[in-house]
Amino acid sequence: MKKYNENQILFIIRWAPISFIVIISIIITYLRLNDNNILHNNEILELKKNFIQTKNNLIKNDVYALEKYLQYSKAKSENELRVLLKDKVYRAHNIASRIYFENKDKNKDEILNLIKDALRYMRFNDNRAYYFIHNIKGKSLLYPLNKSLEGKNYASLHDINGYYFVQTIMKKVENKTEGYDEYYWVKEKNLSSKAYKKIIFTKYFEPLNIVISTGDYIIDYxxxxxxxxxxxxxxxxxxxxxxxxxxxxxxxxxxxxxxxxxxxxxxxxxxxxxxxxxxxxxxxxxxxxxxxxxxxxxxxxxxxxxxxxxxxxxxxxxxxxxxxxxxxxxLETLIFNEKEKLNKRIDDDFLFTLKASIFSTLAFLLVSFFLSSLVSKRFISYKNELLKEVEKNRLKDSLLAQQSKMAAMGEMLANIAHQWRQPLSVISTASSGIRLKSEFSSLEEEDLYHSLETIDNSTIYLSKTIDDFSNFFKTSKELTRTNTKKIWKNVESLIFAQFKTLNISFVLNIEDEEVYLLKNELIQVLLNLLSNAKDQFVLNKQGGCFIFVNMYIKDENLHIKIKDNAGGIDNHIISRIFEPYFTTKYRAQGTGIGLYMSEQIVTRSLKGSISATNRKYKHNEVDYEGALITIIIPTNI
The missing domain is CATH 3.30.450.20 (PAS domain)
Structure with a gap:
């Protein structure tokens, strides 16, 4: 199994970086291609946006340019009309002047009629525009559209806005000037009553004290x-x-x-x-x-x-x-063409990315393979060194266990001496009594049977004591189904005599619970802990010694709490008491391996935990202070 795990670790060391690089390369390549695709889509969207914006601006500018041209043409049309009207009036004025100078011998009325006849049938602007003449009083002297209206006074004539435009003409005569004017008038032969803007130009003709005018509707022009x-x-x-x-x-x-x-x-x-x-x-x-x-x-x-x-x-x-x-x-055609370009660019980029990815992956693979091989060699070297250290620690732990066992054997031999002293004394007394009575011929059959029974009971007790010690020193580590009270009885049978001699009393609170564990291992731990408590009592030379033992089941774990009233453990060293070779006793009294081995047995063999604290408490209304050892182990290992 270990070999399999080692091979698995070596496999991971060798191939994990390579696999990681390949995966990273695939991910980077995918992300790059995905980014290119997103960029491609964004470029298409931007292309659409720019195309629409550009085209919108283009057609908008075309329309605005045409509008400006129309505005210019409209404004120019009015200016052109004004220039044209002025030019036509000047021509008429020249005609009138020539007629006047050619006919100076005639009176003014005759000359006026000659001028009227010359201008009456003159038309321009698609025969819309004509000449008309007024005198200083507003009298119409020439009106080609309706000759019957000639001779009438129009001084009071006004347009739909109330503007007396004939009076403006009269002022031109009075002031002997020329100029433009405009008013709104209903067009001739127009069925609607809508008035249109009309522009006229008037010029004073001094020889006859009249004005010659012409005009045209701006809309017609x-x-x-x-x-x-x-x-x-x-x-x-x-x-x-x-x-x-x-x-x-x-x-x-x-x-x-x-x-x-x-x-x-x-x-x-x-x-x-x-x-x-x-x-x-x-x-x-x-x-x-x-x-x-x-x-x-x-x-x-x-x-x-x-x-x-x-x-x-x-x-x-x-x-x-x-x-x-x-x-x-x-737009569709442009986008299609642009997509073709982008797709070609993406294909080129894909090939470049793929080649770069393959090249970089191979380069990284070579480096990774070299490094993983190097790490693999280092790992094997480290593993061999570690195995050597483990073997050293194993030998050291074995030595510690042997020392702990030897120390326990010493304790047990002392306990055997205590346990055997009383029954051996009883046997000696019974045999001596039989001998004396036999010598004095006073030995009765009943006394003989009684003495032999006493000797027999004592030998049975000695045999049982030997069995208890033999069971304790068995090296087998088999899981045993037992209960908490039996465990304590086994412990008590090994230490009772010695603890009784020292007047150490036990206060027990042990629940009768079934457990499945390494019984002898747990007994060895309990003996070590009780032995340490006993040694502390001997060291303190105190009377009224109590050891409180609690055993109970909680959350499928066996809880064992051993508490004494020996004054506790120095706070400076309490955190180190489970270290190997650490002891608070004199060098002649302790090896420093009892608590360490107890901790090793609890954590490694029994799969539990052990801790030590100091506690103050009351018992029979008396205040005590001592160490509290807590062991928690599973009830079913």
Whole structure:
């Protein structure tokens, strides 16, 4: 069994580090690959996040850029209109000046009529804009749209906001200046009553003391600008395959890369396109935001029914919804390509990790094998040294046991002397009496029988004493089923006479309990402990000596407590009394092995424990102090 354990230990020493290294290498490789996988997934997530953020920012910036272009075009349209109106008025002013200088010989009314005839049919801005003339009093001198209104005074005319714009014209005449003005007016032939902003430019014509004016509705001019803007945007969309699109308030698609959808009435559009436009109008009614929908606009078959992410912004001045989109399929393609790259990188990293792991594992295995072999040799060497030390200790313990036995034999011989003194005296007395009576011829048969019976009883007692001592000195260590009271009787039979001579009394509290243990070993321990107590009484030369013996069963353990009133053990040495060769007696009186052997027997043979303490207590109303020895051993070893 021991050989098996040694081989097992050597096997562990040799292979445990190697197994540990292999396991650690596998774990590290697994963790590395797992980390790579987590990193891979995180990179994919980061890629998605960055792609979405980049694409969102891109289409958002496209829309913002288009919005700025529209804002610029709108602002530019008003400026262009103002410049155009001024230029047209200046041209009219030049025409009037030429007519005037060419016809100075005519009166002013004739010259005015010539100027009116020259300007009446002049049109620009898609025939919307015309010239009109007022005098200093606000009288209309030229109104090409309705000649019947000429000659009427419009000084009190105002727009829907209560602004008297004709009076401003009169001031221009009065101040002999020029300038812009604007007011809100209902357009001609407009069925609704909505007023629109109109810009006019007025210039004073000094020769006739009149002002020549022209104007145009900004919305009409902006519509022209819108057409130009949309042409430009649509050209870019087609050329660059842009994802920009524009939808007006009437849900008409004004700009898109799919030209088949442009400028169609809402009802003429395919139903799925109508639903998408309605979805856009509902989700982004006023400001801006991102929406997702299935593509229905694109003419390309491979992009039909693909999911799109779109950013929409409302351009409030023209009530346009401008947007830009990207296909989520782009993300899938990008992720697929990126996954291919990452998978290749992971495969390369896996091969590198595997090679590095195998190389490092082999290196560690070689080192571990060398170290384990070295440790194995050291272990064998240490084991051999340990066996030598164990053998030395075994010889020493054997010697101690022999010394303890010899000391016990000495004690027993003294006990035998005490035990035999009385029966030998009885035998001697009986035999002497028989001889005397025989010499004086007074020996009666009854006296002879009585004396012989006395001699016979004494020899039986002597024989029993020899048996008790012989049983004690038997070397067999067999487990015996007995009980606590029998154990004490065996002890008492060996020491009773000697302890009685010394007037040492026993106070017993022994429960009659069955036990299964090494009986002779326990008896030897009890004899050693009682002998030590006896020696202390002799040393103290005290009277009234008591030894208290308690035996009882608790928690399947036999508890034995031996207490005396010999004054106790010195506190400085109480912790050392179970050491070998340690004694508190004079060198001539003790060997120092009794308590040590008792401790060895209790702990090794009986599998129990032994301890010593000092106790103060009362007995028969008298205070005593002494040593308390406690033994606890299993009832069934």
């Amino acid at each position: 902006e519509n022209n600008i819108k057409i130009q803007v949309l042409k430009y945007i649509n050209t870019l969309s087609i050329q660059k395959h842009s994802s920009l699109f524009i939808i007006n308030k009437d849900k008409k698609i004004l700009s898109h890369s799919n030209v088949n959808l442009l400028n169609k009435e809402f009802g003429e559009l395919p139903l799925n396109v109508q639903n998408t436009i309605l979805d856009i109008s509902e989700k982004i009614p006023r400001k801006e935001g991102f929406i997702n929908y299935i593509n229905t606009f694109d003419a390309k078959i491979n992009l039909k029914d693909e999911k799109q992410t779109t950013f929409i912004k409302v351009f409030n001045p023209w009530k346009w919804r401008i947007g830009s989109a990207y296909y989520d399929k782009e």
